[in-house]
Amino acid sequence: MAKHKARYTLLLLIVAGLLVFAAGLKESTPARAQETSQYCLGCHGKPETSMTLPGGETLSLYISPEMLQNSVHAQAGIECSACHTDIKSYPHPENKYATKRELSRAYYMACRSCHSVNYEKTLDSMHAKAAEQGNLNAPICTDCHGAHDVQKPDEPRARVSTTCGRCHTQIYSQYKDSVHGGALIKEDNPDVPVCTDCHGVHNIHDPRTEQFRIEEPDLCAGCHANAELMSKYNLPSNVYDLYKLSWHGVDVSVYKARWPTIWHDSAVCSDCHGVHNIRKTSDPASSVSSQNLLGTCQKCHPSAGPNWVGAWTGHHEVSLSRTPFLFYTQAFYTSFTPFVLWLSILYVVLQIVRSVVDRVRGSLSK
């Protein structure tokens, strides 16, 4: 029995060895690059490997070989020392960091050596500002992308929003119930915006500024004025053009052209439709549904009465069925008034002709 088992094990080892050899032949470069990884995993592949930092925290030094193997870096053949540049051999240089966070904030600078463009962008971000103001929990590369387990950040697309949602929990819970978030999470919709589509990726700016507010209609128009995209969802693509003609829209365009740094109170898209919690206009829970519209108007026009909502024509063409009085007013100014004006002009022109002819005749007959 024991003899039989030993033979079986030997056979398995040979097969495994052949397989490893074959794999090595096929992808010789990554395999060789990971020789050092294998060396490191000799110690760091043991789950119990850990150390106590001077600050008192216990830092696990365990790196799961499977996790490492699945990361985009390992698959591209990038080895441990590419990031851990200070560690050349064993024993390692002495640890200089008191806490885990301190260590992470020092080590993530390694990303910069390859991803310098994105790194530079982060310096201009809201997150970098928070860190400058002393918030060490402000995210660094590895907080969003992972460290040893780096994956493609947008596969699936919903990963982007869940990543942001790890810190921005409240906003994420609003977003996932919104028309955009719902389609993203439930249907993996390729068109709805994820966080980064509106906020930017590495250079995420403060969205509460005058500048962000003044740019906001254009941001929404990026998709909502795209006829091809909107027709896919049976949505009108003229909402932005009609908005620009409306009272709010004209005001915003003037501020944008002249006073982009002055805060304005004219309604932009999100003031009425919501920000992260945008719903379909047909959804009764939408801030612009017929039940909620007056309340939404009253945010800015507090004493408005129920008839007030009828004054809103900002996303609608003038039509006989929806706004008959406006329709007839427009008809008056496109037919009767021009007719009267042209008649007056014609009359004056005829008068000029007759008086010139009479004068010329008069001077000739003298």
Add this chain to the structure above:
Amino acid sequence: MTASLPSTTPVEKSVSTIRTVPRFSVGQRWEHSIVLISIVLLLLTGLPQKYRATTWSQQILTTPDRLYAIQNIHRIAAVVLTLLVLYHLGHTLYLLSKRHLSGNMLPSLQDIRDAFQMGRYLLFLTNRKPKFGKYNFEQKFTYWFLFFSIGIMVVSGFILWFPIAITRILPGEIIPSAKLAHSTEAIVTLVFIVIWHFYHVHLERLNLSIFTGWLNEKDARTYHPLEFERLTGEPSEPRQTGDDH
């Protein structure tokens, strides 16, 4: 009546006497001046608001404070014009109640006949101009056109000034309608004044009677012969004594 001067002894040739006939009362001249000033102010402060999206407007309205300033001037001028309209209507009603309203500004069948005759004259179908009374059909058209223009501007302007109060009573779509009417009617009025009114009072002849109150004899004979005859009892065309007018 009072305008006809007694024939005096011959004076020096260098002195010429211009006979005049009365045309507008002091009150009417004041009304015209106030309308003129308020409409100019309303246009100057209204047009930059209408054309806010254009560069020229934005060069005037360089700060939000400037916008608020011209809006305030616009409202003050609007109140002045509104008070004038109320005075004009009230005065008319007063005259009507006293049976003193002459009614010579009301459109009549004669105006249609005159317009027809004038059309024939302008198309070279006749060489005879119609003979007009105190107000010819052109002047009546000016009055009534601006009467309704100003009416539309005042009503729509107040709707836009107090939209929330208005929609307590009237449906909401009155607001965008008022905006459209106010914005368009302003241009219609401007075009009409420039083309029609300016031609008739500046180019056809310089007619300043609305400021002076008087019309000189020559213009009175030429443009308002019937009124001249009514006032002076003289024929408007002295040489053609056989004329039945």
